[in-house]
Amino acid sequence: MIVAEQKPMAEIKELVAPYKKVLILGCGTCVKTCFAGGEDEVAVMASALRLAFKVDGKEIHVEEQTVERQCEDEFIQESAPAIARNEAVLSLACGAGVQAMARRFKSTPLLPGVNTTFIGVLEKPGLFTEECSGCGDCKLAVFGGICPFTRCAKKLLNGPCGGSQNGKCEVSAETDCAWHLIIERLTALGQMDNLRTYIPPKNWRASLAAGPRRLFREDHVI
Amino acid sequence: MRNGSKVKVTVFHCINVFSEGDSRLAAKGENVELKFVRLPCSSLVKDVFLLRAFEAGADAVVVLVCPEGACRYVEGNLRAKKRVQWVRSLLDEIGMDGNRLALFNLPPGDSSDAKPIIQKVLAQIGTTPQAELSDRPPAGQA
Numbered sequence: 390m391i392v393a394e395q396k397p398m399a400e401i402k403e404l405v406a407p408y409k410k411v412l413i414l415g416c417g418t419c420v421k422t423c424f425a426g427g428e429d430e431v432a433v434m435a436s437a438l439r440l441a442f443k444v445d446g447k448e449i450h451v452e453e454q455t456v457e458r459q460c461e462d463e464f465i466q467e468s469a470p471a472i473a474r475n476e477a478v479l480s481l482a483c484g485a486g487v488q489a490m491a492r493r494f495k496s497t498p499l500l501p502g503v504n505t506t507f508i509g510v511l512e513k514p515g516l517f518t519e520e521c522s523g524c525g526d527c528k529l530a531v532f533g534g535i536c537p538f539t540r541c542a543k544k545l546l547n548g549p550c551g552g553s554q555n556g557k558c559e560v561s562a563e564t565d566c567a568w569h570l571i572i573e574r575l576t577a578l579g580q581m582d583n584l585r586t587y588i589p590p591k592n593w594r595a596s597l598a599a600g601p602r603r604l605f606r607e608d609h610v611i
Numbered sequence: 612m613r614n615g616s617k618v619k620v621t622v623f624h625c626i627n628v629f630s631e632g633d634s635r636l637a638a639k640g641e642n643v644e645l646k647f648v649r650l651p652c653s654s655l656v657k658d659v660f661l662l663r664a665f666e667a668g669a670d671a672v673v674v675l676v677c678p679e680g681a682c683r684y685v686e687g688n689l690r691a692k693k694r695v696q697w698v699r700s701l702l703d704e705i706g707m708d709g710n711r712l713a714l715f716n717l718p719p720g721d722s723s724d725a726k727p728i729i730q731k732v733l734a735q736i737g738t739t740p741q742a743e744l745s746d747r748p749p750a751g752q753a
Contacts, residue, residue, distance in 0.1 A: 397704070398701065398704045398705055399704065429657070429658075429659065432659040433658050433659045433662060433701075436662035436666055437701055437705055439666055440662065440665055440666060440702075440705055440707060441705035441707075444705060444707055445706070
């Protein structure tokens with residue numbers, strides 16, 4: 390999932406300050422799962438903003454809505470009536486959701502309420518960790534399903550650096566050594582021979598190095 | 612505090628701590644308007660409930676939970692504690708003073724401890740009831 394975290398209230402207040410009627414729009418997919426922008430977070434944000442503006446002696450009308458996914462036009466369509474009733478939208482979706490909204494609703498200011506941080510998983514209650522860099526050239530089959538591009542601090546592709554201790558990364562003792570995990574996993578799978586395969590330097594042209602990426606599926610176009 | 616106005620306190624409490632009737636007696640005679648929200652377990656005190664209590668005019672919100680290690684549902688009071696801590700920090704962030712929200716552990720069935728707890732919270736916020744917040748002039752005005 391895409392992991393995000395809410396911006397500080399001071400920043401959100403500053404974004405919202407020019408407007409008197411604001412729609413807080415949540416997204417019911419990734420940001421809901423990471424407690425940044427689902428229905429519950431929308432309700433808390435709305436209440437906190439109302440209280441914050443009361444403290445400042447200002448008035449604000451806040452409307453709440455959450456759609457299933459802000460990054461798809463067919464889902465954001467249902468927010469059109471609420472958007473028409475308000476001067477601006479504080480979106481608690483990821484950056485893709487905010488931009489999809491901006492593309493769809495051209496005359497409404499779109500304000501981001503969260504910082505989109507990474508593609509990750511819920512490792513344990515309360516802890517989300519980055520697992521994928523979206524590099525565009527996946528080699529997880531070689532590494533037993535553990536990505537050294539993302540999870541090794543040095544992004545080493547042909548074996549460990551030798552600096553890890555007790556399975557932890559020497560860069561951060563809180564982080565598992567990706568290569569420790571890869572070797573454990575390949576051992577369990579009986580695939581240690583994978584490590585005899587030389588992995589050439591990463592071709593970053595498939596990543597953001599060549600600008601925004603596009604995926605075109607001609608078979609879906611009539 | 613504005614003259615003549617009662618201080619409003621909303622009390623969220625686990626029904627395993629004490630009954631509503633007991634707590635009313637504990638606050639009898641005070642210049643305080645108490646509102647009780649009974650919960651089957653304190654873990655149900657969601658963050659938005661706490662904020663909406665303030666929106667509804669509460670000057671202070673008190674959450675009363677079972678002692679740690681004595682929750683009938685194992686960790687409900689611990690979850691409530693974490694949530695209260697988070698909402699306190701949010702209140703501080705928006706300039707409302709996190710001290711308006713407090714959580715206390717009470718022995719089950721002993722409502723006599725509720726009164727000093729509520730008085731303690733009132734003492735903390737006594738000079739700045741929420742009612743005065745809305746009386747402030749808009750930002751930028753004298």
